[in-house]
Amino acid sequence: MIIGNGLIATSLKNIDSDEMLFFASGVSNSLETRRSEFEREFTLLKNALENNRNSKLIYFSTLSINDQSKQNSHYVLHKKEIENYIQKNSDNYLILRIGNIVGRGGNPNTLFNYLKTQISNNNKFALHTKARRLLIDIDDIAQFLNISCSQIKNETINFAYPYYYDLSEIINAIQVKMDKKAHYEEVNEGDFYKVTFDENINAFFSKTSAENYIKILTEKYI
Template structure:
């Protein structure tokens, strides 16, 4: 069973839409800049209701921002951490922490959609000079998560991080995006940000077993897949 209609929900549709033993909760707050208590409470109430009505495994998508020095104190990160604690407090809860997920979506709040739209429009914007981000393909998230679920005991609860092997600085990400689009971006640098602290070794080992290369060149391949110009 799948709750949600967005990017993550669609990526799990072929694998879990008809399974009654697993509930993929891919709904709720997706904007990392959200500050509304009303929106946070709405997501919790929905998740709690699903937890009560479903006896199988519950899969919830957390955020790597909960361990990020730049963002872990934001209302969004605090909310996500509270949701994680709720999910794993019961048997059969799986939290999958994710970085910046990339795929085909109209959501303007994703990092890559924001950057793509600003570069294409020529609109000026600013980025944090010292910040790092980690990008992951939504298709890879679904494939790796399926293996993780298959390897868990029915009553087991855990938190797992899925991320690529190399985080990228925002200036380097801009350079890569410019190369993919063949167009210069109109941006300025703010002396803000810091390094990411992500440990995704378990998921990366599964990726290698699946033949998914999350290493060198992954970010550029990912951007070309979803934003590259047709030949």
């Protein structure tokens, strides 16, 4: 059973199962501050758990939980609260903390969509030279779950390609694919946070180099 209708929910349709409860509905805007939006997701989750006690819960959280600069944001506090609730109230769950998703459509403010739009429109933008990002192909979420979900129980896993891309690497790959030059100004700012990836994640991506992964993303989604 899939709850949600966004990018993640759509990507899971081919692996939908009565034995699994994929909770892919929630607050998508990390800058959201309205309490009503967070309460709506929490209520929906509680009801879904109560009505599907025999199903394994798959919940999609965020790697931003590891970002020390965002520890007091409404979004991160909300995600932590939900994770804690699941850990205390579900007998069979998997929490995936997701990195920067790359896919077709979705939120126009995601990193890939934003850069694609700026380059396409010849807009000048700032490149933070100290920033690093963890990326994940939307298709890899369903593929990983299809392979590994049944083997993992009651764990919280960081999920992204295990390489910290700097923005110039991402922009260069997009430029090559679009055959169009980006107009940006380098700014000596930006940050990133370190996360730990377990053996399941490292094994899943072991056959793909960081250079090839970014090429795959641009070929598919640019």
